[in-house]
Amino acid sequence: MVGPIGNKFAPIGDPGRQAYEDSLQVFEEVIQAACQQVGIEPVRADQIAVAGEITDQVFRHLIEDDVVIADVSGGNPNVMYELGLRHTTGKLTIQIGEFGQLPFDVNTIRTIQFSRSPRGLIDARNQLERALQVGLLEGPDLLAVTRIFREAQEGAADIELSTPDVTVETSDDDAPGLLDTMDDVERRLAAMADNADEIAAAIEIIGAVTESAGSEVQKAAQSGASNSVRLSLVAKYASDIREPVEKLESQSSEFAEHMESINDGVLALLKMIQSSSPEDRPEGWEAFLDQLISMAESSREGMEGLNTFGSAAEGLGSLSRQLRGPGRKINAAVNNMRKAIATIDSWDRAARSIRKPSEV
Template identity: 75%
Template sequence: MIGPIGNKFAPIGDLGRQVYEDSLQVFEEVIQAACQQVGIDPIRADQIAVAGEITEQVFRHIYEDDVVIADVSGGNPNVLYELGLRHTTGKLTIQIGEFGQLPFDVNTIRTIQFSRSPRGLIDARTQLERALQAGMHDGQDPLTATRVLQEVRSGKSDVTLPSLEVAMEGEVEEETPGLLERMDEVETGMTSMTEDANRITEAIEEIGMVTESAGSEMTKASQSGAANSTRLALVAKYASEIKDPVEKLETSSNDFASHMESINDGVLAMLQVIQSSTPEDRPEGSDDFLDQLIAMAESSRDGMEGLNSFGEAAEGMGSLSRQLRGPGKKIGNAIANMRKAMASIDAWERTARSIGNKVDD
């Protein structure tokens, strides 16, 4: 297994310590658990017991092992380098990564995405187990880069691989956004996310009021011994009244997740710049930016708690009446959108707090 290692000896709150704990959680709860189900004994680089140069040992595992699982969360440079080496072998390689933290370099390759929650990790474990079973039984289709490289090596292709200097010239460098562009993108995106969050809150309040009123009417009908047709009419009325706020909730949550994903790279880049700078040399507005990230995480978490209150009710809607299955599904979609977004926002907050703690110390 290749993935970010972090630093288990770093103080609590330090980014290196957080990377270590996050990576270990994925290894133990997802990778190790899935591998055990298919008879594989996974090993991390920091768990190799053989004495010797650890770099050589890691490379031997990359080239010789039948299966490699790569956790690409956060786009760790060492992980991507090792993954690139592995791709030259054509052997079974499976990627997993936390939603919102996939590097653009590898996000076109099929990747098992997960949210860092108990349910999200369980789902990832199940998907990984299935991918292992399928890959070990049927193998995997070679990636384009792997296939072309093997053809070049065997002399079956006329392709000439460009040099690194040629590949890095011209428009790629010119089009790469700088810090100011990143800051502008993030500022615009966070403003949009705030507007999305406000609409989500409004939708939740509207659904709550309609639900409370409908519940009161249903209670009265039950106490009076009303016919089942009367209850069905009340359910139809309720389904009609919550249609618009539920659609507003689903759309706003989808927009929130989309805006989050669009600025994730920019937020991570800015956090990296701030973290690598001394307090005196940090870009202007860094403290406000960190505070804004923390405030957004806290307010988003509060909104998520309110949205979760609809979760169990939404699951039971479909069993009550088919007229409520549509609204119930939309509420479920909204919850899923927000959970995915919160995985990245929580990561922003952890890093922002760790930077703030260093300054306080």
């Protein structure tokens, strides 16, 4: 387990002492408790008893251990460095973090968010336990950063935007030209914007239905209704969310497909714009960069809502088998968007690096 360690010897009230106590509380009440339920023993960096260089021991755990749990609350630099190293392995890695303290760099990767209250820590423990059960059974999802790292190791082509001398040559007379590529990219970006609107609409509907159904189930529980009555309410809820959940999954899949189909074109255009002087750049290049930046911002906003649904969806199947299908579809949508947004964020960074800060 990696997380902010703080300083347990600092005076009470000192930020270092508070960081230590906060981290220890999360470790004991969330991580240790969840791990014990699935039969694994968590180890904190400051609890490694073997003599030797602490950084060497930590790195070995990061590379060799089957599971790493990272508390990213506050974006501690050491934690972020260790998390980046771990992501190169492709092994099971689970992130947790206190709500409102998540660093921007990891907000596209599913993170178990918690509030520092008795109920909030219990919910986080239960979510972590489910994540461990699923991860140990099914294995980890391959993150974009892991895939890119492996491709680099295997000698894949370098796609860094800082190499303007790279040119693409083709002898195919039917190969698209610059304007053709820009037109195709712009059309698909517009389609992605439509997908994003549909995704937002589906999320809104699911949220409203969920709130209404939750209220009905709570009333039934308070009135002492039988399990059959509550199951009928769950069945109605499953029926009511079926259509918006299917739309959510299909639209997120289309969004990811559009993104994948134009990624090479977007990278080529960004490289060309970066390597050209402003007067030699194609007409509309500024609008193109603005479109990428806007797309990234709206996608991140949508991902915040999807992350909330993703965490909730993990527990749907345990309530009733009728909710397992919707739960899987919601998880599929979350995974589609997470992978897509990792790529969109790279477009955003490149576009902002070309734009002057005052114009972004």
